[in-house]
Amino acid sequence: MISIHEISKSYDQKTQAVESLSLEIYDNEIFGFLGPNGAGKTTSLKMISGLLLPDHGSIKVNGIDVVAEPLEAKKNLSFVSDDPNVFLRLKGIEYLRFLADVYEVAEDVRVEHIKDLSHRFGMSNVLDQKIQSYSHGMRQKIVLIGALIHNPPTWVLDEPMTGLDPSSSYQLKNMMREHADKGNTVLFSTHVLDVAEKVCDRLGVIAEGKLLFVGTMAELREKHQDDSSLESIFLEMVGEEQFSPFALSEEEAGSL
Amino acid sequence: MRKYLLLLRVLIPESVRGIGESGGLRPGKKRKRASLFAEKPWLALLVSYSFIMIYSAFFGVALTGTLKLSGLEDQFVSSVAFMIPIITVIFGFMQGISSLYHESKIDFFLALPIKTGTYVAAKLTEVYLYIFITVASFFLPALLAHAIVAGRTVGFYFLILPFVIFSSIAPFAVLLIPVFVLMRFTRFARNKDRFQLISNLVFMVVIMTFALSMSRVSSQMDMEQTPGLLVPESVYSRGLRFLPSSLFADLMLKNASSWQSLWYLLLLAAVTMVCVAIMLLVAGKLYLPGVLGNKGSKAVRVLTQEEFRKALKPRSQTRALISKEWKLLLRSPTFFMQTILSSIIMPLAMILGGFVGGTAGGDSMGSLFGDQMAYLQTDAWWRSDLWIVVMVLVAAGIFFGSFNMASSTAISRQGQTFQTSKLIPAAPHRQLIAWVFPGISVSGLLWLLTILFIGTFLKFSPLLMLAATIIGWISCYTVQMAGICIDMKYPTLSWTSENQAVKNSKSAMIGMFGSMGLAGVVVALSFLLNAVTQGNSAITSAFMLAFALGLAGFFTWLARRMAAELFRHVEI
Numbered sequence: 001m002i003s004i005h006e007i008s009k010s011y012d013q014k015t016q017a018v019e020s021l022s023l024e025i026y027d028n029e030i031f032g033f034l035g036p037n038g039a040g041k042t043t044s045l046k047m048i049s050g051l052l053l054p055d056h057g058s059i060k061v062n063g064i065d066v067v068a069e070p071l072e073a074k075k076n077l078s079f080v081s082d083d084p085n086v087f088l089r090l091k092g093i094e095y096l097r098f099l100a101d102v103y104e105v106a107e108d109v110r111v112e113h114i115k116d117l118s119h120r121f122g123m124s125n126v127l128d129q130k131i132q133s134y135s136h137g138m139r140q141k142i143v144l145i146g147a148l149i150h151n152p153p154t155w156v157l158d159e160p161m162t163g164l165d166p167s168s169s170y171q172l173k174n175m176m177r178e179h180a181d182k183g184n185t186v187l188f189s190t191h192v193l194d195v196a197e198k199v200c201d202r203l204g205v206i207a208e209g210k211l212l213f214v215g216t217m218a219e220l221r222e223k224h225q226d227d228s229s230l231e232s233i234f235l236e237m238v239g240e241e242q243f244s245p246f247a248l249s250e251e252e253a254g255s256l
Numbered sequence: 257m258r259k260y261l262l263l264l265r266v267l268i269p270e271s272v273r274g275i276g277e278s279g280g281l282r283p284g285k286k287r288k289r290a291s292l293f294a295e296k297p298w299l300a301l302l303v304s305y306s307f308i309m310i311y312s313a314f315f316g317v318a319l320t321g322t323l324k325l326s327g328l329e330d331q332f333v334s335s336v337a338f339m340i341p342i343i344t345v346i347f348g349f350m351q352g353i354s355s356l357y358h359e360s361k362i363d364f365f366l367a368l369p370i371k372t373g374t375y376v377a378a379k380l381t382e383v384y385l386y387i388f389i390t391v392a393s394f395f396l397p398a399l400l401a402h403a404i405v406a407g408r409t410v411g412f413y414f415l416i417l418p419f420v421i422f423s424s425i426a427p428f429a430v431l432l433i434p435v436f437v438l439m440r441f442t443r444f445a446r447n448k449d450r451f452q453l454i455s456n457l458v459f460m461v462v463i464m465t466f467a468l469s470m471s472r473v474s475s476q477m478d479m480e481q482t483p484g485l486l487v488p489e490s491v492y493s494r495g496l497r498f499l500p501s502s503l504f505a506d507l508m509l510k511n512a513s514s515w516q517s518l519w520y521l522l523l524l525a526a527v528t529m530v531c532v533a534i535m536l537l538v539a540g541k542l543y544l545p546g547v548l549g550n551k552g553s554k555a556v557r558v559l560t561q562e563e564f565r566k567a568l569k570p571r572s573q574t575r576a577l578i579s580k581e582w583k584l585l586l587r588s589p590t591f592f593m594q595t596i597l598s599s600i601i602m603p604l605a606m607i608l609g610g611f612v613g614g615t616a617g618g619d620s621m622g623s624l625f626g627d628q629m630a631y632l633q634t635d636a637w638w639r640s641d642l643w644i645v646v647m648v649l650v651a652a653g654i655f656f657g658s659f660n661m662a663s664s665t666a667i668s669r670q671g672q673t674f675q676t677s678k679l680i681p682a683a684p685h686r687q688l689i690a691w692v693f694p695g696i697s698v699s700g701l702l703w704l705l706t707i708l709f710i711g712t713f714l715k716f717s718p719l720l721m722l723a724a725t726i727i728g729w730i731s732c733y734t735v736q737m738a739g740i741c742i743d744m745k746y747p748t749l750s751w752t753s754e755n756q757a758v759k760n761s762k763s764a765m766i767g768m769f770g771s772m773g774l775a776g777v778v779v780a781l782s783f784l785l786n787a788v789t790q791g792n793s794a795i796t797s798a799f800m801l802a803f804a805l806g807l808a809g810f811f812t813w814l815a816r817r818m819a820a821e822l823f824r825h826v827e828i
Binding site: 049050051052053070071072074075079081083085086087089090093094096097098099100101102103104105106107110111114115124125126127128129 | 449556557558559563564565567568569570571572573575576577579580583584587588672673675676678679680681682683823824827828
């Protein structure tokens with residue numbers, strides 16, 4: 001479970017990336033974060049995983065405060081960044097061993113997990129090669145395998161499907177479902193509305209650092225009172241925010 | 257021709273920037289104003305090569321002055337004519353493969369609507385530019401200095417440039433033919449990292465040999481002896497017969513005052529054109545297939561069940577972190593060269609420089625250090641000069657340690673992967689141990705070897721050997737801990753080239769020069785204390801030891817404190 005209470009984050013004390021965001025993501029749930037580029041999705045996910053400190057507010061992962069008890073919180077979650085360029089000069093197997101050692105995964109468990117995950121993602125044959133020889137999709141897969149070795153209760157995934165082939169993408173979606181069904185939490189961001197529509201139990205729409213909507217797909221349709229696709233609803237919601245004259249700076253507004 | 261020139265307009269500035277590139281020279285995304293070097297890459301290039309040029313000019317003056325006394329100044333020209341193809345072959349081989357086959361931009365250019373021949377010609381010009389700059393840095397100032405000292409005619413000055421250009425183009429062209437064949441039909445140099453590492457090592461050895469030769473020449477000059485040429489006369493006089501371009505270049509320059517030189521120039525140009533034509537013919541057939549073959553992935557090796565299990569054997573967190581640090585440091589040619597290797601090369605160069613300079617007059621090392629050896633074997637220094645021994649050891653440990661930038665770049669080297677350091681559930685102090693471990697262990701080992709070498713040579717007593725080792729280790733440790741503190745304060749995490757993380761970065765520079773400054777402070781403080789205590793060697797020594805230990809303790813405390821804060825204040 002992830003509890004986010006009134007978190008805000010600004011860069012250089014000028015750009016407000018996230019503003020007073022509050023959210024509860026429950027166990028047994030896959031939660032999708034939707035929003036245009038620069039909406040604040042990655043910043044939010046990084047704050048949840050402890051990579052960024054919120055200016056205000058608090059975040060708890062399974063009841064553990066991410067800021068106050070970072071080491072304990074890290075043991076409870078795995079974060080997959082949108083940039084899969086990790087230690088490129090390590091071999092795939094060396095990278096996985098490093099993470100298994102750092103997360104103190106028992107020998108039999110790590111062997112079993114890595115065997116299973118690398119088989120699912122079609123990586124078994126390339127583990128002895130350096131990561132720098134991998135394609136973008138393969139790098140994404142090795143990062144995913146590394147993040148899931150210790151099987152934490154909370155998964156935080158930033159655009160995890162990017163670069164994955166259809167088979168791996170399908171596997172990942174299944175794994176997310178299996179993980180949530182075991183009583184765990186999965187939070188992920190995506191640009192692919194189709195994925196969000198099919199995979200998420202609930203979704204949140206974020207634009208310009210503000211949460212515009214939180215709920216199920218049915219609630220979203222109900223709110224907008226039509227049967228149109230998620231794409232239309234999303235564009236309608238985000239479009240309103242993005243093209244609002246209030247989104248312009250004073251200087252820009254003045255030049256109009 | 258238009259497209260060839262268009263390509264050169266892109267390739268040459270990139271190449272010049274690449275040669276002169278040092279960390280922080282390129283304008284970064286976040287930098288408001290580009291640095292002078294970033295705006296004028298040729299200036300960075302000039303700075304990079306300036307020390308070779310200074311040595312070269314000095315060499316030209318020194319050697320010509322002596323040869324002139326015996327009326328043998330023409331030997332200088334022959335010697336240079338013989339050396340140019342050697343330098344061209346060494347650097348051409350390394351840069352040729354690296355630039356023609358290892359660059360990632362090749363895919364982009366091959367996709368452009370440009371004839372293959374045009375692209376190949378532009379790439380070859382780009383590589384030759386590097387060779388020309390290198391050869392010219394080595395020999396142009398020497399030839400100019402030679403011309404001035406030897407009182408050569410105006411024609412000589414005019415012919416210097418054609419001499420350098422033509423005598424390097426022909427061997428370059430001939431060299432590339434086996435390179436094209438090797439890269440097309442064998443698996444040679446497929447491992448880019450390994451090739452780059454070996455190239456860099458060869459480059460360092462050549463530079464060191466050159467610098468040591470200069471040092472020897474200068475010592476011989478001081479002793480009013482006849483200095484040796486770059487190569488023995490018998491070697492180059494025979495060798496030139498097999499190098500037509502160098503032979504004609506040599507004759508052209510020697511006869512610069514007569515019209516004969518023009519005939520030699522024409523012959524030189526003809527030989528060069530034939531070599532280039534053959535090379536272009538071979539390049540047209542083999543270059544692109546070689547490049548495309550280079551892109552192929554090697555055969556996949558699948559781990560057996562046993563290997564798989566063995567490769568995943570559990571280790572402690574600390575061991576895993578240290579192992580990762582070592583692997584990333586040793587597997588990156590740039591990181592290895594700029595941190596570990598530079599810490600080995602610099603002290604080695606100093607010791608060898610002293611040795612070469614000291615024995616240039618024919619003295620043995622024993623006779624040079626005879627007095628010191630005799631003194632160290634007595635116990636006189638224990639009583640009167642202990643403080644000097646302690647001061648030298650503390651300062652030398654710091655000074656030698658300052659060349660090891662493994663710790664002062666440990667955070668910066670991580671770049672964007674610092675995110676992983678923040679994400680993993682490993683305590684900051686545990687990660688700190690891994691960050692400083694390579695630096696401390698390499699510095700410690702080097703110090704031990706240095707002391708063993710010097711101690712054995714100067715016949716140190718076992719007690720002095722032990723004291724020297726321990727005091728030096730404390731200093732080396734202090735430098736590494738101070739280095740990591742500086743890198744934690746000024747980490748360079750947003751880099752696009754590994755060079756930017758380790759070369760001329762803020763933390764590396766402060767780390768190196770700061771440590772050198774600290775060595776100076778130690779010396780100054782020792783003299784001050786000795787004066788204050790009215791020459792009481794024991795008190796001064798004790799205070800200096802306490803100072804060294806205090807520094808080590810302070811930087812350990814500071815590093816632990818900063819590591820704990822680092823994950824909070826560095827956002828990525």
